[in-house]
Amino acid sequence: xxxxxxxxxxxxxxxxxxxxxxxxxxxxxxxxxxxxxxxxxxxxxxxxxxxxxxxxxxxxxxxxxxxxxxxxxxxxxxxxxxxxxxxxxxxxxxxxxxxxxxxxxxxxxxxxxxxxxxxxxxxxxxxxxxxxxxxxxxxxxxxxxxxxxxxxxxxxxxxxxxxxxxxxxxxxxxxxxxxxxxxxxxxxxxxxxxxxxxxxxxxxxxxxxxxxxxxxxxxxxxxxxxxxxxxxxxxxxxxxxxxxxxxxxxxxxxxxxxxxxxxxxxxxxxxxxxxxxxxxxxxxxxxxxxxxxxxxxxxxxxxxxxxxxxxxxxxxxxxxxxxxxxxxxxxxxxxxxxxxxxxxxxxxxxxxxxxxxxxxxxxxxxxxxxxxxxxxxxxxxxxxxxxxxxxxxxxxx
Amino acid sequence: xxxxxxxxxxxxxxxxxxxxxxxxxxxxxxxxxxxxxxxxxxxxxxxxxxxxxxxxxxxxxxxxxxxxxxxxxxxxxxxxxxxxxxxxxxxxxxxxxxxxxxxxxxxxxxxxxxxxxxxxxxxxxxxxxxxxxxxxxxxxxxxxxxxxxxxxxxxxxxxxxxxxxxxxxxxxxxxxxxxxxxxxxxxxxxxxxxxxxxxxxxxxxxxxxxxxxxxxxxxxxxxxxxxxxxxxxxxxxxxxxxxxxxxxxxxxxxxxxxxxxxxxxxxxxxxxxxxxxxxxxxxxxxxxxxxxxxxx
Numbered sequence: 001x002x003x004x005x006x007x008x009x010x011x012x013x014x015x016x017x018x019x020x021x022x023x024x025x026x027x028x029x030x031x032x033x034x035x036x037x038x039x040x041x042x043x044x045x046x047x048x049x050x051x052x053x054x055x056x057x058x059x060x061x062x063x064x065x066x067x068x069x070x071x072x073x074x075x076x077x078x079x080x081x082x083x084x085x086x087x088x089x090x091x092x093x094x095x096x097x098x099x100x101x102x103x104x105x106x107x108x109x110x111x112x113x114x115x116x117x118x119x120x121x122x123x124x125x126x127x128x129x130x131x132x133x134x135x136x137x138x139x140x141x142x143x144x145x146x147x148x149x150x151x152x153x154x155x156x157x158x159x160x161x162x163x164x165x166x167x168x169x170x171x172x173x174x175x176x177x178x179x180x181x182x183x184x185x186x187x188x189x190x191x192x193x194x195x196x197x198x199x200x201x202x203x204x205x206x207x208x209x210x211x212x213x214x215x216x217x218x219x220x221x222x223x224x225x226x227x228x229x230x231x232x233x234x235x236x237x238x239x240x241x242x243x244x245x246x247x248x249x250x251x252x253x254x255x256x257x258x259x260x261x262x263x264x265x266x267x268x269x270x271x272x273x274x275x276x277x278x279x280x281x282x283x284x285x286x287x288x289x290x291x292x293x294x295x296x297x298x299x300x301x302x303x304x305x306x307x308x309x310x311x312x313x314x315x316x317x318x319x320x321x322x323x324x325x326x327x328x329x330x331x332x333x334x335x336x337x338x339x340x341x342x343x344x345x346x347x348x349x350x351x352x353x354x355x356x357x358x359x360x361x362x363x364x365x366x367x368x369x370x371x372x373x374x375x376x377x378x379x380x381x382x383x384x385x386x387x388x389x390x391x392x393x394x395x396x397x
Numbered sequence: 398x399x400x401x402x403x404x405x406x407x408x409x410x411x412x413x414x415x416x417x418x419x420x421x422x423x424x425x426x427x428x429x430x431x432x433x434x435x436x437x438x439x440x441x442x443x444x445x446x447x448x449x450x451x452x453x454x455x456x457x458x459x460x461x462x463x464x465x466x467x468x469x470x471x472x473x474x475x476x477x478x479x480x481x482x483x484x485x486x487x488x489x490x491x492x493x494x495x496x497x498x499x500x501x502x503x504x505x506x507x508x509x510x511x512x513x514x515x516x517x518x519x520x521x522x523x524x525x526x527x528x529x530x531x532x533x534x535x536x537x538x539x540x541x542x543x544x545x546x547x548x549x550x551x552x553x554x555x556x557x558x559x560x561x562x563x564x565x566x567x568x569x570x571x572x573x574x575x576x577x578x579x580x581x582x583x584x585x586x587x588x589x590x591x592x593x594x595x596x597x598x599x600x601x602x603x604x605x606x607x608x609x610x611x612x613x614x615x616x617x618x619x620x621x622x623x624x625x626x627x628x629x630x631x632x633x634x635x636x637x638x639x640x641x642x643x644x645x646x647x648x649x650x651x652x653x654x655x656x657x658x659x660x661x662x663x664x665x666x667x668x669x670x671x672x673x674x675x676x677x678x679x680x681x682x683x684x685x686x687x688x689x690x691x692x693x
Contacts, residue, residue: 035622037522202666210416211661218409241533242544
């Protein structure tokens with residue numbers, strides 16, 4: 001009897017200890033359902049994987065105490081108004097300590113205002129639009145490359161192709177991210193001395209590109225740059241084929257790096273150019289996951305699909321919080337904010353160090369689908385492997 | 398030089414017109430089921446787009462798993478969706494038959510949400526396409542490029558419309574459906590059982606949605622969330638074309654396709670929705686029974 005009593009006391013004490021374990025909660029509102037769910041899952045799974053891994057490694061040390069990380073993720077159903085309300089809820093009711101971001105610029109643009117209002121730092125890896133960062137906000141940090149420079153490396157590569165392309169058509173969707181991309185790209189095209197033959201903005205979620213394609217076809221540019229969403233890239237390629245549009249090359253801001261894109265298009269995805277700020281290479285060392293290649297393997301095994309740069313960006317966000325909170329030595333949001341602005345560490349995604357506006361500088365690597373595989377063809381350091389250019393007309397494939 | 402410019406402008410214009418007409422054919426098929434259900438059951442089926450989405454997935458899985466050509470799969474896709482529609486009507490919608498419009502909107506909106514969420518759970522949010530080897534083929538007529546699948550889709554859409562029209566006009570069942578739509582009381586007196594007719598009509602509407610979805614998967618892409626915009630488009634076409642005859646819907650669909658294409662060319666691609674819904678408003682003001690409807 002005595003022994004049983006003792007057991008119970010021990011149990012009570014130990015379970016009490018487990019309950020009182022210190023926890024830091026990161027909150028995020030992510031597209032788990034709705035039109036953006038396909039990309040939203042990269043963030044949900046990336047955040048979870050990073051938090052698990054950091055906790056496995058013992059959590060983080062803050063002023064001599066050990067904390068575990070926890071996540072509070074809400075589903076914003078791909079609705080940016082709901083997303084804003086959820087971030088307010090995360091801070092006022094759920095009392096999370098810090099904020100991770102949603103996917104996509106339109107969301108980050110709105111949600112970052114909540115972070116700024118409540119003076120709680122948000123590190124987000126889903127919004128690249130320059131508009132998010134040029135409002136003088138102090139509490140928003142981003143781990144995607146600057147939108148206006150998305151096509152920088154592509155246009156640098158164009159200058160090295162033979163026969164040299166002379167004319168470009170620029171097509172872009174009418175949301176915050178793609179408008180930023182277009183504004184930057186227009187300047188880059190001008191600087192490179194290329195002729196801009198078409199400059200067309202279309203509605204987000206356009207599914208019929210037949211008019212736009214016929215128009216581009218009649219002005220016959222060498223290069224077509226499309227800044228839009230993955231569904232639009234898919235529809236564009238399909239309809240370009242069925243209307244026999246044959247530029248020397250076309251490049252897309254999104255879609256090309258994902259396995260989904262290649263699976264949906266089959267061999268029609270070949271020759272498409274795209275970009276990624278993240279190359280799965282063992283050279284990208286990481287404190288928690290070893291390196292980028294190890295991470296990618298572990299991720300695919302855990303979630304059943306391949307990670308892309310969205311995932312890597314999401315993981316880097318969680319890691320940046322871990323580093324910054326440890327450096328700050330406190331959970332005070334303003335002090336952690338200052339620590340975030342000072343972090344500089346190598347990660348599986350690249351070097352994470354934020355500039356004055358809160359963005360990291362990460363060059364885009366130009367990629368191309370060749371024989372159903374994604375191949376890196378051009379980076380800041382120059383040509384990695386000469387691309388398949390010009391692309392053969394559809395009739396000769 | 399100037400002449401060459403005129404020729405190329407003319408060529409672009411004819412290409413755009415052809416694009417618009419072909420697009421309109423598919424639009425018409427999408428709207429046909431919605432218009433039929435609306436006209437007969439007085440239900441604006443907000444889940445219509447979700448049914449198109451389901452039809453697209455049926456076509457997708459028949460193609461990828463069983464290697465059945467999407468055009469051959471069309472009757473199968475329609476048959477599956479007919480059953481779905483029939484059961485929906487029998488199980489759920491009959492409860493609110495002839496109820497206030499608001500209730501039917503609520504229920505069909507609910508069905509739309511449920512179907513969309515189920516689709517994400519079972520099919521995932523991945524983007525899919527039905528991509529047979531000839532999906533991108535095309536042929537040239539007088540310098541105008543005609544995409545093969547769009548032409549085929551157009552022909553199928555037209556054939557289904559005419560078939561539906563003939564069915565409504567010349568068969569006993571078709572006459573019963575029209576009678577129910579025109580005067581429920583009188584139809585009952587002549588021995589028509591409205592419950593059966595309603596379920597059948599809703600099944601037919603769903604079958605048409607299924608066919609449209611299968612074709613949509615061949616020309617565009619499929620994910621669980623394509624439904625909402627397709628419902629909106631179908632709704633606009635049904636109003637523009639009128640609910641009285643399937644031919645009106647075809648005229649409405651083609652008219653909308655052409656207007657959208659011309660708007661994208663001459664005003665700008667971001668104005669397409671403004672143009673189509675602007676026309677919707679104009680039609681409601683000046684021809685509330687549709688372009689081909691009575692002008693009283």
